[in-house]
Amino acid sequence: MTSLQHFIDGADVSGGSERIDVVNPATGAVVGSVPAGTAADVDRAVAAARAAFPGWSQTPVDERAEVVRKISDGIKERAEEIASTITAEMGSPITFSRKVQVSMPIGSSKSISKLAADFPWTEEIGNSLVVREPIGVVGAITPWNYPLHQIVAKVAPALLAGNTVVLKPTEVAPLTSAILASIATEAGLPAGAFNIVHGTGPVAGEAIAAHPDVDMVSFTGSTRAGKRVSAVASDTVKRVALELGGKSANVILDDAELGEAVKVGLGNAWINGGQTCTAWTRMLVPAARQDEILEQLVGAAEKYSVGDPTDESTRIGPMSSTAQQERVASYVERGISDGARVVFGGSGAVEGLEGGAYVRPTIFADVDPDAVIAQEEIFGPVLSVIPYSDEDEAVAIANRSIYGLAGAVFGEQDHAMSVARRLRTGQVDVNGGAFNILAPFGGYKQSGNGRELGRWGLEEFLETKSIQQ
Incomplete structure (x- = not known):
């Protein structure tokens, strides 16, 4: 001690x-x-x-x-x-x-x-x-x-x-x-x-x-x-x-390479157990491809081991405190009560880890862009998948937030760059662009x-x- x-x-x-x-x-x-x-x-x-x-x-x-x-x-x-x-x-x-x-x-x-x-x-x-x-x-x-x-x-x-x-x-x-x-x-x-x-x-x-x-x-x-x-x-x-704070959107365009977009997107949503201000906690997907993307997401999510943070194989540890655990759990319950569809995780304790401040990493589908879980910063491993009909709607949804800290776009390079310029946020990663320690870091809006x-x-x-x- x-x-x-x-x-x-x-x-x-x-x-x-x-x-x-x-x-x-x-x-x-x-x-x-x-x-x-x-x-x-x-x-x-x-x-x-x-x-x-x-x-x-x-x-x-x-x-x-x-x-x-x-x-x-x-x-x-x-x-x-x-x-x-x-x-x-x-x-x-x-x-x-x-x-x-x-x-x-x-x-x-x-x-x-x-x-x-x-x-x-x-x-x-x-x-x-x-x-x-x-x-x-x-x-x-x-x-x-x-x-x-x-x-x-x-x-x-x-x-x-x-x-x-x-x-x-x-x-x-x-x-x-x-x-x-x-x-x-x-x-x-x-x-x-x-x-x-x-x-x-x-x-x-x-x-x-x-x-x-x-x-x-x-x-x-x-x-x-x-x-x-x-x-x-x-x-x-x-x-x-x-x-x-942040509530960053990851816009997956119709011409994106889905395998990379899903893998990197989930990793950046659940980074540090989702306790990251830049976490991409909103995944915006073409409505016609939501089911395909969800299938890949669930497969990727199953590889995220939850457990003892001193174990080198653990990818998601406990929340930082019991207060944060309770906060995240309450948002999961709110998402369920508001009608979002749970496709991975959900409410309840993590089996075998009831003694720590653990939560079940969760993926919601069919999330309304204006739902509480899509608008408020949860600060835990909770991903909201939001379908969109066209590119203009995707940009509008991404920008419909009091926050503007970070975000991402996946798609054909020039196409993705043009969409990135339309996002009202302090930093945008295109096709998994690496974090740059020399680049300015900060946000728009609140x-x-x-x-x-x-x-x-x-x-x-x-x-x-x-x-x-």
Whole structure:
């Protein structure tokens, strides 16, 4: 069991007697605890970050880049420890933890460090010198589904830009944040440049968002919570970057290669047990080919083993918590009561796994585009198959959502590209295009604003000044 404290000004700091347990969702066992942080804890962390800002912001860019590069190297060196920790605290299958949960923060921090040399920190435009400078103290609030990746996607570019950071990691899966603090210290990051305050969103999170000495808040989480962060932060007119929910559509065109479309489509719907904001949870299919596609889907779904996340053969582990298990189960019941047809999975416990936070991966067919399960983010392994009559209807259905984070199109390449351009969403994969760690990541509509990763992720943490001469 790991008992953590806050990390403020380069040292562990006691957070008082009230603690929050970290529970392994596969077993129900308590595997750690963190302090229930208060506004006073946030004050102390912000003061440390504010004090460290002058020195860190004036550190030469190449030296800041070297620290970020060393952080990437440190994550790589402790990869197995990190993967095992994530599996224990939120249930990602160990193979997925190794291949994705750890590799993404290694890649994002390394790629960010390489941007420093060629980034236009200054440029001349007419008689103006345009200078890009750090914003100041950045508050980062992160979720549980990709606990380390979501932290590093904010902290690495914020630090490279010259900012100092106060992080509130999720209380559901906070343990890897302490590993990152250790890695950052070993990488040469000065005390106060990176601070961690544990606790809940309504207390510690809101204290960060409201704090007058926090210059920017970068938040990843639900749209509901993101709206609250925006409202709280508005009193101080600080910059707010939001990466929120999604209900991404995978449009399978009539000229698609169905085998690949179904295999990749299901994989991206159920990735990380469906606990992924970009998950393709709506599969839009030609009505005349729905039965053919469903047959292939069921065959592919049968290969998804549900079980112990420490077993290397497991493809879907437990949900992150019993609360998430109950949420997903309620949506499955709602889909059934609203008349969607279950073709795989359904309600009820997973046989032999009644003791953990498991759900039955489920595929619904004949889903009404406006049904609750087709419109609300479930955040579990639940796929809605929605038939369409023609391409225009498919695009209209895909865009008929409050969200716009991700999506996919499968079909003849040029045809698929033309449809991808019509989707109102932040990123679209065509015919299984691979994730690009250097491409901008973010959403339209209520999926948020701003961008993470690559050059765009670095720009989020910079102010722009023009000096006329």
